[in-house]
Amino acid sequence: MHHPEQGESEARERVIAVARQLFSEHGYQAVTLRDIGQALGIRHTSLYHHFPQGKEELFVEVTARRMGVYRQGLEAAIQQAGSDWRDCLHAAALWLLDQPAMHLGRMLQADMSQISAEAAMKLKEIIFASLLQPLNAVLRVALADNPEKLQRSLTIAGMFYSLIEGIDNLPASYVKGTKQELVEVVLDVFINGLK
């Protein structure tokens, strides 16, 4: 038996699950409250019972949870990969590509502009903490004997995500091969450079 406490009724959890799927796939502006209600089989006005402040409140909650999933998944994948940082990068990359597309570019460049400045700031903090920190731990090992790059490890962690994200953006008409093959190419350049 589970006594639901504040803000975690079952109906509310269903709302969050559906909203997460829709928001993460199509973005903040493209998903309407009617879309979410329809996917749940209820009227969109009923959503205000669970999220009195409306669409933005729902989006913030959903996105913060999504980032928690990323953080946990990344940490688990990295820890399971062992002690070789190359294996860790590999595991993180493959885990990310196994998830539904993150759409980091859209989130940072579109969604964050369409919500209030306060909500955007809060979410950006969560997004970067969730993604950068797990990878930073790996990179601190990888860059241990390179003090110059070591102090830029967060920047380099950001590069990692830009590269993984970019794999989904490249059109199949321009690049041949599966995503897994592309991961090999991308990580090869990331680790070894162009030569």
Next chain:
Amino acid sequence: MHHPEQGESEARERVIAVARQLFSEHGYQAVTLRDIGQALGIRHTSLYHHFPQGKEELFVEVTARRMGVYRQGLEAAIQQAGSDWRDCLHAAALWLLDQPAMHLGRMLQADMSQISAEAAMKLKEIIFASLLQPLNAVLRVALADNPEKLQRSLTIAGMFYSLIEGIDNLPASYVKGTKQELVEVVLDVFINGLK
């Protein structure tokens, strides 16, 4: 004297200039025809005189032209940089960062989903041709003695843009230093890898 031909009256050019600025900064959905009209000092309905098919037609025209500017600018920057491919990559990166933000992630992940499939396909072709091909010429030189990577040069060109784009996405609170310093870090890793 200049006899304006089909589709290049002065008023039409003014519309395109304003729409380009607004669309490239805020994206397709966030910019309304009223916004564009207001910036021009005219009513939004007057825009239909120049673009009878409405917002999408205007966006396609504007985006296609923007990509032409990128292609020309990149080719000029690369050619001016000389024969060392490292200098060429540097010049291309600095030229891109000197431009207004490209918002490639938003374009590919949000804007392209909000227009018709035909328009999206046409624009994607133009985008990738304009960006990938100038850089591919540089990379074919850089990778000349590495046949494995050479056949992946278009993928690697895509990586270059993901990395440059990512510089604008990293929040100042997480990374210290100017954009120019970040370019150095990013290109160092791109060229030499992590070690």
Next chain:
DNA sequence: GTCTATATGTTGATAGAC
């Protein structure tokens, strides 16, 4: 927790005068 009814605003688009 969900409903109906409704308020209120915004959007892209068309028709036709000047």
Next chain:
DNA sequence: GTCTATCAACATATAGAC
């Protein structure tokens, strides 16, 4: 080329019944 007038569609949101 630009205007006015107008439209249908859709958005978020509120109030109150069940």
